[in-house]
Amino acid sequence: MARAGLTTERLAQAGAELADEVGFDKVTVPALARRFDVTTASLYSHIKSSQDLKAKIALLALEELADRVAAALAGRAGKDALTAFANAYRDYAREHPGRYAAAQLRLDPETAAASAGGRHAQMTRAILRGYDLTEPDRTHAVRMLGSIFHGYVSLEMAGGFSHSAPDSQETWSWILDSLDAQLRNWPRS
Incomplete structure (x- = not known):
């Protein structure tokens, strides 16, 4: 019988905390069982x-990140929205590296469709309304932003920018300015 107080939600939250501490790749059911001082078998009911x-x-991380980005975007448009979105994304990754890695997990199509992943795409598209892009350019821009944000954050978290000038924050600001300029001056198809 499962130990009282253990729920799927509590285990997912503890797993997310463990991922932030030791890395998402090291999260296993036995490691989580040790955290609760229970047998591994007792977790398999959840x-x-x-x-x-x-x-x-991954589902928890996608939801948390979507909530954070939505709060940052409230009432913003144009470059302010772009900057708020990007900073919320980057800050979440820096504060929760294991959860951020989890948010990149490839989910099966049914699980992905039910996840907050769709909210991320909708919010990115909402930012782009301020730049007056039409399809297929809007889809290209969504992919460009996702690639740049994820690429920069991943390289930064791996220490890729810590050994040279200018400061990483200066480059981040430069990238956001450049993206805003690119989106405002998007070549029309």
């Missing part, structure tokens, strides 16, 4: 496998 645990952490 979690099917380590992969299921990782998917639950």
Whole structure:
């Protein structure tokens, strides 16, 4: 019988905390069981496998990140919205590196469709309304922003910018200014 007080939600939250501490790749059901001082078998009434645990952490991370970005975007448009979105994304990754890694997990189509991933795309498209892009340019721009934000954050978190000038924050601001200029001057198809 499962230990009282353990729920799928509590285990996903603890798994997310563990991911931030030791890295998402090191999160397993046995590691989570040790955290609660229970047997691994006692968790299987809530979690099917380590992969299921990782998917639950990914869903939690996607939801948290979407909530944070939505709060940052409230009442903003144009460059202010672009900057708020980008900074919320970057700040979340820096504060929660394991959860950020979890948010990149490839989910099966059904799980992905039910996740907050769709909210991320909708919010990115909302930013782009301020730049008057039409399809297929809007889709290209969504992909460009996602690639740049993820690429920069991943390289920064890996220490890729810590050994040279200028400061990483200066480059981040320069990138956001450049993206704003690119979006305002998007070549029309």
